[in-house]
Amino acid sequence: MGNIFDFKRFSVNQEGCAMRINTDGVLLGAFAQKNSARNILDIGTGTGVIALMLAQKYEDSQVWAVEIDKLASIRAEENFKSSLFKDRMSIINSDIFQWHTDLKFDLIVSNPPFYINSLHNPDQRKKVAKHTDSDFFKGLMQFSAQHLMEDGKLQIVVPIELSDFLINEAVSNGLNLTHVINIQSFKDSDPFRSILSFKKDTSNQIKETFILYQDQSVYSDAYKSLLKPYFLAF
Template sequence: MGQVFQFKQFAVDQNNVPMRINTDGVLLGATAGFQQGGAYHGTAVNPESMDILDIGTGTGVIALMLAQRFEQANVCGVEIDELAAETAGMNFKQSPFKDRMQLVHGDIFHWQTELQFDLIVSNPPFYLNSLHNPDQRKKVAKHTDDTFFKGMIKFASERLKADGQIQLIVPIEMEQFLKDEAIKHGLEWNGQCNIRSFEDSDSFRCIISFARKANQPKTEEFIIYKGRGIYSDAYNHLLEPFFLAF
């Protein structure tokens, strides 16, 4: 993708950001905030007024998509990388949602805040125990260990409102680890959406949700392609409000 990605209602400058816009991010941005597993339909959490947090906001694309979808929401993005934070902050300020958006540069685990959130989202680094990227900024953006996820679940247990939820997009292999960790911090599995490239392929990602109290959780499926290079009708429908090509 180019340095600036133009959406229907906003633009995202990707200069100086180690993690560019990707499929994982836009799927989370287009689906997060639903009661049922983070899938692409369902009942939105507090649709009239929400406080949303995007952990590791990167370019800010997920936060911007959520600001577009929830017209009265206040959206905060936290980013540890200084240059990425500057870029995301600029993207926020140049968007039509700028009055409802905030950028915090820092480490989420050292962020001193009393804010409570209806929805916490993250497209986190998830290459655990793998060969690290020699580029230090990309290493931070892409690689982590289980301590990071333990800290994120703990943070959510402390900062979610009573009816709030956290939704993460992660490799399907992390499902059970996250469920076990959530239980330790008083959070319940609130459903998930398993993502497959094709109808006959295995799930490789899931958008998984946890809440203080589950609301009829279930597992749903989402298929990206109906053929090589041809997006599924579900994908087209989901991203149509955002992508100029649809």
């Protein structure tokens, strides 16, 4: 993959970014949904792709994106400024837990670093982009509980092994699981990612499965339909 990834309504320059566009991110950007999402926050925006997808989806929204890596935040800002949505997008170069804001959000999304207790990458920037520990997720739940509107929603994509831990952390911060999308490569393969949705209310839980491929290297109709508003190939 080259440095420039062209979508239907925007382009993303990934040059120098430790975390490049990946399946987790575009699935979260496409699945993220909230009625009347006027104020949106993307935590750990990287190249800015999820924030851009949400700015496209919600034409009346204001989108904030926080990124701790300086070079990635510069690249994301460039991507925002070159897009049709530039007047509605803001980048904050900060650790999310050091960002002091009174803003409340209708929708918070995150494709976070999640390799807990795994061998750390010797490249420091990739290490920050790909690795975290349980304190990050505890902080994420605390931040979200404080900064969500009363009817707001948090949506996060994580390895399926982390789901129970995150659900427990959410509950301890007054957030309830409302929707689970388990991602599988093929119909007969085990789920490897979950997109979890949390709200402050106690809505009925919805659980579904999403399959990426119908055959080797052949995307499923569901995947093509989901990404059709964004991907040139579809």
